[in-house]
Amino acid sequence: MKIFLSADIEGTAGIAHWDEADREKADYQEFRELMTGEVLAACEGARAAGATEVLIKDAHESGRNIIVDRLPAYAKIMRGWSGHPDSMMFGIGSDFAAAIYTGYHAKAGSEANPLAHTTTTRVSRVLLNGKVASEFTFNALCAARYKVPSAFLAGDAEICADARALVPDIETVATLEGFGRASLSISPAQAREAIFNGVKTSLEGLSSRTVPTVDGPYEVTVEFVNPTDAYRASWYPGASICGPRAIGFKSDDFFEVQRALRFLLD
Structure with a gap:
């Protein structure tokens, strides 16, 4: 069983400021570690559910955030940006059993995360068929193009709710909640435990997972x-x-x- 994992950082447990997501800032190293820890917890949960391979797309900013020497032997990682339109989902294909997501965050225009945005801070909102969309919106529909279900997501409370609205049977772990420029977060240790359990549960129930429709217009x-x-x-x-x-x-x-x-x- 092959699993695709798209990993971001702005929904990582404990995060509250852009400096913590910027590789040029001193705070970044700590949150690079925490992002990697959540990815590893997801990999371990997938392995416990029977995954033989996990392909990770490092999907934050440079695409070079996850500490690769800590990855398990059954994992592969896509680093950097190819320029392909699949973007944060680049590397996924129809041979994957499921897509999972860690470190995901609220959409542009939201106050649910101090780091809320959609792809870039240069936009105030992105709408799809009249509804405000998140990065997860486009990424889950990208997975659906390949007939791959989105089974699990970890991130802030609003993106968890948005994910369930699009994919009602997705498993989620809410890592934090935003209040203006502040965030209330669970501990990284609790997040990792919940991610492990959530991924394992979601993949053990794959037979019942639904795939969103990708019919236009x-x-x-x-x-x-x-x-x-x-x-x-x-x-x-x-x-x-x-x-x-x-x-x-x-x-x-x-x-x-x-x-x-x-x-x-x-």
């Missing part, structure tokens, strides 16, 4: 913070200005939405 709207970014993005083929600082794109094919976002959010 799709309409994505990107609301930028800066109007100059919106103007530049408006030149993407098929994109159009649809409001102040807002760019729209329509397609019946979800991969074309992914391709557009790859360039609109660059």
Whole structure:
């Protein structure tokens, strides 16, 4: 059984400030360790459920965060960014039994995490078919393109709720809750234990997992913070200005939405 793991950092237990997610800052090393610890807990949970291989996509910023020497022998890791539209899900394929997610965070426009955003801090919101979308929204639908169910997610309380709204049978672990620029978090030790148990439980029940539909049509709207970014993005083929600082794109094919976002959010 092959499992795909997409790992981010802004939903890691204990995180509260951008300095803790920035490799140029002193605080980053501690949270790089904590991110790695949550990834390892997920790998161990998958292994306990029968996984023979876990492919990890290091999906935060540089794509070079996880401490690779701590990975188990049955794990592989995709580091850096290829430029492929699958982005945070690059490496997934139809031969994977499930996708799982660690360190995930609330969407742009939310106050549920001091580090809430969607792909970039240059956008205030991203909408898919009129609903505000998160990175998980697009990543779960990317997995669904390959007929792979999203079985588990760990991250802040709001992204857990959003994940359950899109994938009702997904297992989640809420690591923290945001209050303005503050966060209330469970301990890293508790998070790792809960992630291990949650991943194990989710994968043991894979036969009942559902896959979201990826039938179009799709309409994505990107609301930028800066109007100059919106103007530049408006030149993407098929994109159009649809409001102040807002760019729209329509397609019946979800991969074309992914391709557009790859360039609109660059």
